[in-house]
Amino acid sequence: MSEESHPKAEDCNCLAVRQAARHVTQFYDQFLAPIGLRMTQFSVLSRIKKRGPMTINALAAELVMDRTTLGRNVLPLEREKLIAILPGKTDRRSKELHLTELGRERYEAGAKRWAAAQRQFDVAFGDRRASELRAILRAVTKTNLSGKAAN
Amino acid sequence: MSEESHPKAEDCNCLAVRQAARHVTQFYDQFLAPIGLRMTQFSVLSRIKKRGPMTINALAAELVMDRTTLGRNVLPLEREKLIAILPGKTDRRSKELHLTELGRERYEAGAKRWAAAQRQFDVAFGDRRASELRAILRAVTKTNLSGKAAN
DNA sequence: CTTAATTAAGGGTATATGCGCGTATATGTG
């Protein structure tokens, strides 16, 4: 018997989640493409819509995204006037991301498309399994992998 | 009662899998960083190592990656002499990706790091749940979401 | 109040991602 079973490449957690992410993102992006939004962009608009104006740092944390990544992802949205980036009221270092009226409209249009994609996914994958999927993915995202204590 | 429950943004399958992918990728990439490999690159080397020389198209399909994406991802690996890109023997349009000796060595080094990351993930998330996670993610990746018949 | 430590964000660099369009080669058909 082997004293220790070598971990196998085909069991890579990271590869599995990345492949799934690519597969699912392409699907959702097809639905959003006609209105000129990507999934990432829709996520940003959706979050701001729901939670109100937020700073880069705060939004990045909620989206589980690097701060600098969000800073760049936000630029196309600002260019298209979907969001406004205003200086923070109390802290002049920070920037508040505001949803513009145009952004709200675009979000609403996107929400319809998103809902269609979501329905189709749930049908294809099964409602129950889709629900399981989201639960286990949320658990993954919440897991402190580094082992260090989270302050 | 509402005649139909609106799908909720926080239940987005796509966002969930993307966030998890970012979270997990950062973790694995930290392990691979010291030897100068990213997860994507390690996946490419690993696949070629396991399956032997492959064309861009074939490898892209296996990695659930767009053909053009892989075409670009392969360039840094070629630049560092980890893989060799040779013209296809029978079909001159295709290119065969070969693992070089240097690439094999780098892969072996990466495999050690990857195994450490994988172990730590499995411990933090739980072996059983990690196994479930991979199973459901594989199911997602395999699911034909478009509804069209797959030729 | 002055200085040190902390925090918010930008810029540089590099890779990752995929669509649309174009080119070269291969294959099927008459």
Add this chain to the structure above:
DNA sequence: CACATATACGCGCATATACCCTTAATTAAG
């Protein structure tokens, strides 16, 4: 064989991702 079709791949474009280092502003220490 000539021609239409299919396939393998590259390039341009735009966004996505995250590292490092830096700057500006806030907050804590003295």
